[in-house]
Amino acid sequence: MKVKVVLLTGGSSGIGAATASLLAAKDIKVYAASRSGKAPDNDGIIPIVTDVNDSEAIKATVKKIYELEGHLDAVICNAGNGIAGAVEDTTVDEIRYQFETCFYGAVRTIDACLPVFRQQGYGKIITVTSVAGFIPIPFQAFYSSVKAALLMLTKALSLEVKPYGIQCCSVLPGDTKTGFTAARKYVEHAEDGPYAHVMKRSIAKMEKDEQNGMPPEKIAKAILRQLKARRMKATVTPRFDYRTIEILSRLLPTRTVLWLVGKLYC
Numbered sequence: 001m002k003v004k005v006v007l008l009t010g011g012s013s014g015i016g017a018a019t020a021s022l023l024a025a026k027d028i029k030v031y032a033a034s035r036s037g038k039a040p041d042n043d044g045i046i047p048i049v050t051d052v053n054d055s056e057a058i059k060a061t062v063k064k065i066y067e068l069e070g071h072l073d074a075v076i077c078n079a080g081n082g083i084a085g086a087v088e089d090t091t092v093d094e095i096r097y098q099f100e101t102c103f104y105g106a107v108r109t110i111d112a113c114l115p116v117f118r119q120q121g122y123g124k125i126i127t128v129t130s131v132a133g134f135i136p137i138p139f140q141a142f143y144s145s146v147k148a149a150l151l152m153l154t155k156a157l158s159l160e161v162k163p164y165g166i167q168c169c170s171v172l173p174g175d176t177k178t179g180f181t182a183a184r185k186y187v188e189h190a191e192d193g194p195y196a197h198v199m200k201r202s203i204a205k206m207e208k209d210e211q212n213g214m215p216p217e218k219i220a221k222a223i224l225r226q227l228k229a230r231r232m233k234a235t236v237t238p239r240f241d242y243r244t245i246e247i248l249s250r251l252l253p254t255r256t257v258l259w260l261v262g263k264l265y266c
């Protein structure tokens with residue numbers, strides 16, 4: 001089944017905006033959802049104001065697309081944000097905030113699409129997770145945790161929905177130059193806790209790496225490739241160096257991985 005109509009969350013900026021532009025250039029109609037409702041001004045991109053944290057809004061969005069198009073071929077759960085701070089300095093409300101958009105937002109979006117996909121007997125689900133989902137990132141422990149959770153959800157879901165002709169894939173970007181860095185929120189007590197000094201140095205290094213990172217178009221290409229594939233891969237980690245890190249993280253003892261990450265960031 002050729003993918004012609006896609007719902008993309010987080011289409012207003014960064015990876016989402018680059019993906020919307022690339023898909024539209026390949027004649028795929030993109031409904032680009034975000035809270036601001038901004039999207040690249042290209043033919044074939046329809047901006048939609050939707051907050052993925054609002055179940056009714058995301059359901060209404062899917063219903064509207066289905067009524068207009070008569071089908072919905074794929075969903076890309078890309079909306080996300082990040083918090084920074086030491087585990088001890090992070091409150092449960094701040095952890096909930098991290099999980100709200102990146103995990104529950106993706107789950108709400110997927111849940112809204114599944115009845116349509118099941119009825120059609122096909123549909124592609126792509127989640128945008130992160131290399132932070134397999135590399136434990138200090139002072140972004142909850143970002144790492146939420147991406148690991150979404151990655152696992154995507155894999156488990158793929159087994160449940162396979163009989164309905166639905167495929168799932170998770171794309172795992174490494175450092176990518178987007179608005180994500182500026183949008184990152186520090187937890188309230190990040191700067192006055194006992195970890196403040198190391199945390200600041202560590203996050204500053206990560207932010208520098210993000211801003212020197214790959215262009216979002218690289219991730220967009222990886223997403224397009226999966227949308228075009230007859231069978232999507234279970235996971236895709238763009239760029240050779242990140243794929244190598246992923247393989248090493250599986251092969252090396254956890255203690256060695258932690259030592260290496262600590263050398264880099266602590």
Ligand SMILES: NC(=O)c1ccc[n+]([C@@H]2O[C@H](COP(=O)([O-])OP(=O)(O)OC[C@H]3O[C@@H](n4cnc5c(N)ncnc54)[C@H](OP(=O)(O)O)[C@@H]3O)[C@@H](O)[C@H]2O)c1
Binds near residue numbers: 038079173
């Ligand atoms: N940049 C990186 O280095 C990197 C690395 C690995 C993974 N990622 C992941 O890639 C994805 C895209 O991030 P990005 O780097 O492109 O960052 P970005 O430029 O900050 O884009 C984030 C997008 O998410 C949208 N968004 C946030 N909260 C939302 C909500 N509640 N409902 C709907 N849309 C919402 C934002 O739009 P509005 O503000 O208009 O709602 C924006 O379009 C995220 O899931 C991120 O975790 C990024």
